[in-house]
Amino acid sequence: MTGHPFAPRLNRRHMLRGLGAVACSAAAHPLMTTVTLAGSDGAQPLGDHRLVVVILRGAMDGLDLVRPMGDPLLASYRPGLSATPGLDLDGYFALSPHLSGLTDLWQKGQLGFAHAVSTPYRNQRSHFDGQDILEAGTGLDLPDYAVRDGWLNRMLQSVPGLRAETAFAIGREAIPILEGRAEVRNWTPGMTFDLPSQSQLLLDHIYHDDPLFRAATTEALTLGVSMDAARMMEGQTPPVSDNRRLREMDRLVDFAADRLAEATRIAAFSLSGWDTHRNQAGAILGPMRQLERIVLRMADRLGPPVWDKTLLLAMTEFGRTVRENGSNGTDHGTGGAMLMAGGALRGGRVMGQWPGLATADLYQGRDLMPTSDVRAWAAWAMRGLYGIEAGVLERSIFPGLHMGDNPGLLA
Amino acid sequence: MTPDPIIAAFRFGYGLPSPAGAPRGPEAMLAALAGPDTMATAFPGPRVDAAMLALMNDADTALRTSRRSEGAAATEARATYRAHIADLQSLRTDAVKASFARAVEAPDGFRERLVQFWSSHFTTTARSNTQAALPAALVEEAIRPHLTGPFSAMLRAAILHPAMLSYLDQSASIGPNSAFGQRKNKGLNENLARELLELHTLGAGSGYTQTDVRQMAELLTGLFMGKKGVTFNPVRAEPGPETVLGQTYDGDTLAAITRALDDLAIRPETATHLARKLATHFVADSPDPAIVTAIELALTQSNGDLMAAYTALLTHPAAWDPRKQKARQPFDFIAASLRALGLTGPQILRMGDGPFRRLILSPMTPMGQPWQAAPGPDGWAEEAEAWITPQGMAARITWAMEVPGRLVRPLPAPQTLLDRCLSASASDALIWAVPRAESVRQGVGLILASPDFNRR
Secondary structure: OOOOOOHHHHHHHHHHHHHHOOOOOOOOOOOOOOEEEEEOOOOOOOOOOEEEEEEEEOOOOHHHHEEOOOOOHHHHHOOOOOOOOOEEOOOOOEEOHHHHHHHHHHHOOOEEEEEEEEOOOOOOOOHHHHHHHHHHOOOOOOOHHHHOOOHHHHHHHOOOOOOHHHEEEEOOOOOHHHOOOOOOEOEOOOOOEOOOHHHHHHHHHHHOOOHHHHHHHHHHHHOOOOEOHHHHHOOOOOOOOHHHHHHHHHHHHHHHHHHHOOOEEEEEEEEEOOOOOOOHHHHOHHHHHHHHHHHHHHHHHHHHHHHOOEEEEEEEOOOEEOOOOOOOOOOEOOOEEEEEEOOOEOOOOEEOOOOOOOHHHOEOOOEOOOOEEHHHHHHHHHHHHHOOOHHHHHHHHOOOOOOOOOOOOEO | OOOOHHHHHHHHOOOOOOOOOOOOOHHHHHHHHHOOOHHHHHOOOOOOOHHHHHHHHHHHHHHHHHHHOOHHHHHHHHHHHHHHHHHHHHHHHHHHHHHHHHHHHOOOHHHHHHHHHHHHHOOOOOOOHHHOOHHHHHHHHHHHHHOOOEHHHHHHHHHOOHHHHHHOOHHHOOOOOOHHHHHHOOOOOOHHHHHHHHHHOOOOOOOOOHHHHHHHHHHHOOEEEEOOEEEEOHHHOOOOOEEEOOEEEOOOOHHHHHHHHHHHHOOHHHHHHHHHHHHHHHOOOOOOHHHHHHHHHHHHHOOOEHHHHHHHHHOOHHHHOOOOOOEOOHHHHHHHHHHHHOOOHHHHHHOOHHHHHHHHHHHHOOOOOOOOOOOOOOOOOOOHHHHOOHHHHHHHHHHHHHOHHHHOOOOOOHHHHHHHHHHHHOOHHHHHHHHHOOOHHHHHHHHHHOHHHHEO
16 A cells, blocks of 8 residues: 555544544544434435445445346356346346345336446555545545545535534444544444454554454454354354344444434445455355345335435445456456435436447456546436535545536436 | 564564574574474473374274164263273373463474474364374474474375374275275275375476376375374285376385385475475565575475575575564464463463363464364465454454453553563554553553564
8 A cells, every 4th residue: 555645645544533533432433433324403404315325345346236248248258257147127237136126126217327437546456545535535646635534524514504413423334435524423333243442442543554454353343243252262263144244234224214214314334345356156145135235125214205315326446357267256457336226316227338348448458447437426416416516526525526417317 | 674583583483572592583593493392392292102092093992882882881982982082182182282382482483383384284184083183293293303304304204194194085095906905896095195296295286197196196005094003005005106297106115105205305396385385474475486486496406405495584585574464373373472471381281171272272263273173285374364354353352352361460561561572563553552451451452463463
């Protein structure tokens, strides 16, 4: 990470956090927050619309999520991964079979995708830098002071009258997309790997600059590794079962939905496990199921009146290689896909300009060529949901972004 | 990149504080290694001697009797079996204690780290209760005595050890055209031959063929672990000469097998394989090619002299890269913690089996390294990512927070521990965090769970 233009931001954020964090709220701590909720008071400066952002950590394989089955090249690049048929969406693209629960929403126009999207991040393919850029919402050419906070927080900053106590964080994983000057509130579900919060804060501090230790411990805390002294001394190896992950996820979704049904307008989740270098067909099953569960449970828990006002965006730091690798997985790539859902969406479409899969059409001969900026889709979502001025979006929230033509995201 | 004493302690030993008499600098480290193995004498381990063979044979006999008989005879045989197994398992537990005691006490931690390295290279696990003490005996009889000699000596001792012959099914491999094979209609098991070429010597993808594996397996027939220990019986051996990598080995004798092992030990492919493994284990998961080449050259030019390899390793600048790119494996993590906490070897030996199991042995399982139970014959993983996992970190953090207070009373003051076990290498983040701990216990836990302590 050293030498990268974004490295200084991490340190600065770390410093700001370190000075006061132990004494005050756990809001900003990577081990402490997963879902952050921002709400408004009775005056509802944001109106009735709800925006849910799900950060898919680890680089979700967009070509596995939404498969260009109409392109015969797909099978040659991915003989293993394309062997199980997907669910036909529009005659050209097919949905991952693991998301079969979402086909009803597709039929109703409450599910859609943008394909071949990416942030401006190129060539390094580091998860941590990629996620930082995705959540900071910036390009690569800005001085670090401009990107200390997350783009969703800057959106909140741009709306006057939001009250301080209307924001929550749920879970234990960082959600830098909502970090910044506008205050958000946090909620942490009960822990299965039980550490006092003071220990968590201090461990967070000492793991902060070591991505490997930080990621492993964050996942241990977030995804429910059952570990305590008694289990350890019996030599038990705790499984991290998909069911446990689903239950943990349910608690986060339920909490978020219950707040969204009231005064809260913004929620951001984080879902990891997408780094499928090996045996992707099996490895991606758990995260896919969780993603499906988030959408379905959110729709169900909110119920039609609120779901109809809701837009959920699931985005990832970058895509994965077009070709399968030697261990039946895929490696870090560039262009990826974004999932959108909600009653507020004009869905039933795979949006974006499809670049094709011919070798000449690939980015550096290996990755899906990005044809649109993932930030533009988020910008149009906020423009449509909350009426944020294009100028504010292009200058403050996503500095340097060109939003392009209105894709007409909302129903 | 000059030799730094803190890097030396972390990368080539069991960390700080450096024990009394610890050699300083590569030359002193190599000199100590060339000297006597004092820890083997101070904390002895098990051997496959007449007593262990008798215990194993009697246990097998009792088990068979208990299955064939009924009533009181069966009950008595079961009790005998259990008592013998308990004795064998106690040999095993004593061997684990000795391993930790040696790691904590050894003036030359490099020797103990090399023992762990080669124990993983020649991994075996007990495949039945009767074999409980065999893997530890292999370390004692095949690894330690040959640690600094020619690789061929260690290779011979490890391949011909009862633990290896049992673990890799050599006892079930019979020459199909041998008298025994014809009579019993039995044939080859290629397991040991394949792993010998792929893991212990040449390395995967180094150019040998399935025919070489097959020929090696035929050459190894006759060799088995029997009631009297390791035996070569020509009645089981495939008749006729075998050709491995172009070399023909004639005569159905043990001597033909050892000739083949000696040849394999000095093959250039073996030097390449061992050099890469040594550099990967000690220095970095993706080591500088220059250090690999240096070790490889040392091995080739010396016909596989291990001291030459270690010299090339320790005197190469890349070995002293200040970046700590490796993660301590669970054994190293616990051993380094015990040393940092001030436990002594004799204290470890005196621990009751129950507390030892709960506080030291069993926690290695959730950390990902159940004792002498590597997932396969390729031994333990090297990559930091294989150890610093969600489960592994949950176990390390829990151990760091919960166990030290049960081992040492009173616990050292966190600041003292920090100075003692990290010295000048503590990061700013850890220095910031330790005084902010709520309790001594938590402060100690933070230090032991920190990347500073867990990387080397």
